[in-house]
Amino acid sequence: MVERIVDAAARVLEDVGYQHASTNRIAAAAGVSPGSVYQYFTGKDEIFAVVVERLGVRFAESIVPVLRRSALEDPATRTHTVIDAVLAALEAEARLLRALVDRIPTLEQQKAATAIRGRVGEMVYQSLASTPSALRHDDLDRTTWMIVELAQHLPVRYVLDQPPIAREAFIDDLAQIILGVAYVA
């Protein structure tokens, strides 16, 4: 049931945007009565918080295996691989992503978004810490922040704005940037 409501909420969000995603509309889309929604959620915003959370989980479930599988590759190859996976994961959710990124609503959900960033950040941090030899400088937090922002925002904008740039070219550029941030030439 929670499932049904969250799915419906995501669908409605994609279709009409946050402003017009009323609880009644969501309930209708879920084939559920408005009252039922409140048996599982304290209110409208909690629904969307869960929508965002699930998106984060799906995203992580796409990326983490790739990170694991590519653990032994050299940094350059690995960065390519990971960016490709990130891009693919985002492309798979382009519509929802658009509704969420372009029309983010309340602070609560911002926190959720931040939480995702945090999780990715940790992975990046671990990864960097594990091969410290050639790091460009020793301020790991700083490097991590830059990489997370780069590896998150640029792919998102690439997927949402669909600039006239070839996918491979974009990945190349971004990989080079990230490698440049992390490691000495």
Next chain:
Amino acid sequence: MVERIVDAAARVLEDVGYQHASTNRIAAAAGVSPGSVYQYFTGKDEIFAVVVERLGVRFAESIVPVLRRSALEDPATRTHTVIDAVLAALEAEARLLRALVDRIPTLEQQKAATAIRGRVGEMVYQSLASTPSALRHDDLDRTTWMIVELAQHLPVRYVLDQPPIAREAFIDDLAQIILGVAYVA
């Protein structure tokens, strides 16, 4: 009059966020009757579109002179200078920026945002085209897009998230990235 309303809208937006920025509240804040708002704007969204547009104009008015003044500096210095100016311009509007970026509402305003990006993009394009010698590759559109995204998103996030990174360190990193994207080492 348009002035008064737009200013009031920006103020209300900063104070209560998009969700609670009702037309009536804006009219009250502007010391104007609700009816009058509709003499100058077709509706609520148009007001905010103008708010965003003005923000873009102010931003451009801050940056363009710097771009002009620094036209003869070498790329490295110039990039530093410009990033510093961008950061300063964003910091000056942090509150409004937060209200806008964190709670963006409708597609219309997205277009406005995109318009800003477009303007900055043109400037970057010009700038790159004027010193073609050492460009890393000849796909100017692609390079421009990357730089605009980098030069816009990272400073915005830096201002809004206030990560524990020194201002100078951040500028250094971003400048290096952008230079790396644009020019061969």
Next chain:
Amino acid sequence: MVERIVDAAARVLEDVGYQHASTNRIAAAAGVSPGSVYQYFTGKDEIFAVVVERLGVRFAESIVPVLRRSALEDPATRTHTVIDAVLAALEAEARLLRALVDRIPTLEQQKAATAIRGRVGEMVYQSLASTPSALRHDDLDRTTWMIVELAQHLPVRYVLDQPPIAREAFIDDLAQIILGVAYVA
């Protein structure tokens, strides 16, 4: 407009009772849009508070002149006269009274009711204090409280319950009670 809404509220209250007197129904009965109600009242309860208040005012406007006019009559005659007026005033508002007394809603309105009692109480107190000679005892507050309760509750119940007692007989009995409470035989 306030007039229209309050009148409609009283009418609706009489017809369907507090439980079913919704703001929308009141607005409809007033020939007014639901939104307009909130331009003049902060919410549902405030409307009913005003309904009660007006009832109190009308009641006072009926009784006070009688009290004044009968100031020089002897206590027995005067008591008769006043009870008769009270009864008449209550009879004129029997329907609203029934809706209000039988279905009193929130504490706020209780306060309003108490306020009325207070006003009547003062008048009784003054009246008693002006002819102290034959008072049964000197605890004026106590006597006042008893009389107010007697002079208010019994007529209200008489009007609402319509017991098989002749009007004159009831007035006689109540007058005798009140006189007995106030004065020595």
Next chain:
Amino acid sequence: MVERIVDAAARVLEDVGYQHASTNRIAAAAGVSPGSVYQYFTGKDEIFAVVVERLGVRFAESIVPVLRRSALEDPATRTHTVIDAVLAALEAEARLLRALVDRIPTLEQQKAATAIRGRVGEMVYQSLASTPSALRHDDLDRTTWMIVELAQHLPVRYVLDQPPIAREAFIDDLAQIILGVAYVA
């Protein structure tokens, strides 16, 4: 089971008032499922009708023995005794009484309240009929009605409003009134 529900309803009524005493809340307070409530009651109002009825029964169970025990006392003593008992019975239920009297809801329950009055009325009637010698007048129904209203309303208001009148003084006054109504001096 009926027991459990009615008790819970009374408790909830005391705690949150009629407006917020929802069936679900009552069911929860009774440790019973909402559905079960409808196996024993036709609906919400019936629950409260029974609550009121039980209150009436408890009240009668307090008063009747006193009436019986005092049957041979002289009228003056007896009236004192009974009023004292009435007051005590009301004081024991002050919280529920307040919830009920101050926020009486539907006509159905009014009838229940009236039923209590009726029962007390009969007892008064019997009592008066048994000592007809000195009755003030021979309209027993009329006398009964007056006494019941006096003996019920004034103690209720005394308990709920807690006026600054000593308990003994109040009993004295009320006894004198009632005796005056019933018997010739």
Next chain:
DNA sequence: TATGAATGAGGATTCATTCAT
């Protein structure tokens, strides 16, 4: 019989918008 998830009509309230003055 007991359950409790599901219901859905209805409630109070908001607010973008209009229009007579």
Next chain:
DNA sequence: CATGAATGAATCCTCATTCAT
């Protein structure tokens, strides 16, 4: 032009009641 009272559709949410298990 400016006003601001009036609008009414739409919103979020509640809760008495039902019914499949």
